[in-house]
Amino acid sequence: MRPIKRYILLVVLSLSFSKTFSQDSTRNRLKPLLIASSATYATSLILLDQLWYADFEREGFHFFNDNKEWKQVDKVGHFYSAFHISSASYKLLRWAYQEENKSVFWGSIASVIALTPIEIFDGFSAEYGASYGDIIANTAGGLLFYGQQKAWGEIRIHPKYSFNRSEYAELRPEILGKNLNEELLKDYNAQTFWLSVDLSKFNTKFPKWLNIAFGYGAQDMVFANDESNKSAGFNPQRQFYLGLDLDLNEYKTRSKTLNTLIYFVNMIKIPSPTLELRDGKFYFHSFYY
Template sequence: MKLNKIGILILLIITISGKSYTQDSTQNRLKPLLIASSATYVTSLVLLDQLWYSDFERKGFHFFNDNREWKQVDKVGHFYSAFHISNASYKLLRWAYMDEDKSIFWGSIASVIALTPIEIFDGFSSEYGASYGDLIANTAGGLFFYGQQKTWGEIRVHPKYSFSQSPYAELRPETLGKNLSEELLKDYNAQTFWLSFDLSKFNAKLPKWLNIAMGYGANDMIFANDDSNKSAGFNPQRQFYIGLDLDLNEYKTRSKALNTLIYFVNMVKIPGPTLELRNGKFYFHSFYY
């Protein structure tokens, strides 16, 4: 599961020229940030290579087309991860006093820099293979951040994640997860990814906390492809959602630690009333997560 490897590698490395600084004092924060993130990045790549790929035979670099697997939920996961790596990188660079335009640019490509090595490792592994779809999804996540920040100067549409434990993991735990922590990353039946629209940013008359979220997920899968699932008696299907959400970032406190916690919590969709479309039929959930 490549999304599991992304969970191991939420790391940043950003190579920036000295001319990018807006003032001399910025070096007090920027240089330590670059050194620390670069060292963490390189160390993590070495650990990832040893922990994940050491059991598999190495072969010549090759691609593997997995675009039809898991109803593309894994690709949406790549998009989600890339967006948030870019957004977090941008915030770190602004914290280090880099100017706005350069922070947006380097933040946007940070996700590509961070996630591309996973595809390179996969490409040399006999077990996997580099994925065009993953590379496209990674790039799209960074571009989604870049487009919003350049157009509006802020994020108005937030990619979010929610999880509801499914009964499928116990049927194939080696693939879908042996415990809750693994299922959070591996069980695509249990994951829903959302785009949460901050309505007040489009219409100031609406409550600042109110969002409308559109979600996507899939269900009834224990194998990656539809044919294998159907042969085993399962009926893989896509699920589409629309529901209410909250924008917790509207609530600021005097505590930087608490504000950081709110930022991370806001990456998750708040449970609430939701309308689901599945197999051409609508289902209403008073409390969906």
């Protein structure tokens, strides 16, 4: 199948989902949403194929086991992305007046639909290879969203992200990033991923705004695997964190634009006092981000 036909097929399949959601009273919102989402999705895949994979040779579909690389920080990043794609898709479907159960289900599926083609591209690239670990992480992110919505009817555990620029990127900028924008995505030494727990949803005695956050990161990684890092004189280490956080979604305004902005800001962990466990030792940070 020619590449352009694949993208056209994706659009047709996505639009066909409208039969699942159609309701006479809400069709005016749903159809534009599906058309815009499908067009954006197909365009993104075309651009991804041309800008990211065009310079690499193509070969038969294959898998590559990268589960031991980067102390799995990249896998946690896949988990984080999948969760938020599912969450945003759910909110868009509810905006289109879709029924709760269908919105939860298809919102959760949306992350799989969005991220699986990347693994397919990787699988046909001589430079990469599809990753079982990535697929599992993508699925787990969608399942965390689905499980919470089905169990509680709301999100009580929020995956979040924080970034603290490291000195490692300049040692290998082609891999870890040549500038700040690239480092935000590529430098796993600088990234920390969190699960921020909304305490008041479990016990009303806690303030509504107060969360406790559990974080994970790693450092001293210039190469993907431990052997290469240690051979070069680095000591790759996992980092575990316990800190305070805020649930900004508790603050609603009359402005839909401001509420949307709050939603996106709430994807980021705020700086706060934090306890770190690294290499069997505890470290306290009065202001960690």
